[in-house]
Amino acid sequence: MVVDVAPTMTDRELQRFIEHVKVHTGINLDSSKRYLLESRLGPILQKLSLNSYADLLRCVSVESSIENQTLISAITTNETYFFRDEHPFDLLKYKLIPDLLGENEQAIVKIASAACSSGQEAYSMAMVLKEILFDLTRFRVKIKAFDISDEIITTASRGEYSSFEVQRGLTTEKIRCYFDRIGDHYQIKPELRSIVSFSKKNLLKPVEPIEKFNIIFCRNVVNYFEENDRAQLFKNLASMLLPNGVLVIGATEFLNNQFGHFEKKVDKGSVYYEKVA
Numbered sequence: 001m002v003v004d005v006a007p008t009m010t011d012r013e014l015q016r017f018i019e020h021v022k023v024h025t026g027i028n029l030d031s032s033k034r035y036l037l038e039s040r041l042g043p044i045l046q047k048l049s050l051n052s053y054a055d056l057l058r059c060v061s062v063e064s065s066i067e068n069q070t071l072i073s074a075i076t077t078n079e080t081y082f083f084r085d086e087h088p089f090d091l092l093k094y095k096l097i098p099d100l101l102g103e104n105e106q107a108i109v110k111i112a113s114a115a116c117s118s119g120q121e122a123y124s125m126a127m128v129l130k131e132i133l134f135d136l137t138r139f140r141v142k143i144k145a146f147d148i149s150d151e152i153i154t155t156a157s158r159g160e161y162s163s164f165e166v167q168r169g170l171t172t173e174k175i176r177c178y179f180d181r182i183g184d185h186y187q188i189k190p191e192l193r194s195i196v197s198f199s200k201k202n203l204l205k206p207v208e209p210i211e212k213f214n215i216i217f218c219r220n221v222v223n224y225f226e227e228n229d230r231a232q233l234f235k236n237l238a239s240m241l242l243p244n245g246v247l248v249i250g251a252t253e254f255l256n257n258q259f260g261h262f263e264k265k266v267d268k269g270s271v272y273y274e275k276v277a
């Protein structure tokens, strides 16, 4: 039997889902989030043809399972839009990129959009680069974008947006310059798409010896984590940065000295954090 109406979660199931989400994403829900969990997980029972939350709990115990991926995608909040909060993109355009390329136009510049959601942040960065560098093929500048959700990474990789999505943060001129209109959607131009790559990554997991970045934007995610996970996140981000690399976090987020690793700076209306040795 497949359920038509999502059943109510028992208190025990609620606690087990809260624990599961915490362990797998770092996102800190509490029992006041019963409605959020039921409204997001109820439809999953239908989608995966499961009868009960107990069945879902059994399936998600395997980290790589479709059921676990579906649960993570349903729980993560993917709100984002182009040029969100504006100032960080001015910082990138007028300070960070000129500082990195000023002395040597052939310098390799690596930028990360961490917790990138559906890609608007990474593509906004690509638009900034296009605006200041004109011919992107002449420069060695790359953007890598990460997110924990497989589903959102697939969406971001497509670079395809609705008219509502492009109108959130972009002028008509930018839409015309940076997208091809295909039917009722907008496709990011190949030149911008070619400098951005997307992959799945849990920012709380220990950092593998991967390449390091000059600039990391990691915005509007830390507030979902509790203290220990915040410390782990900032430690991981510090180890993903090159010496003097720069971290930009969200407008309502804070990084206090207790986490070490960084020195706070302000420029172009934006706070940023420079990695200290």
Ligand SMILES: C[S@@+](CC[C@H](N)C(=O)[O-])C[C@H]1O[C@@H](n2cnc3c(N)ncnc32)[C@H](O)[C@@H]1O
Residues within 6 Å of the ligand: 024, 025, 026, 027, 076, 077, 078, 079, 080, 081, 084, 114, 115, 116, 117, 118, 121, 146, 147, 148, 149, 152, 201, 202, 203, 204, 218, 219, 220, 221, 250
């Ligand atoms: C609110 S969106 C922020 C998107 C974008 N950075 C912005 O500021 O517009 C938060 C994103 O963080 C991702 N996320 C949550 N926990 C994560 C984790 N542990 N590792 C990587 N990404 C995570 C979610 O999947 C979601 O897409």
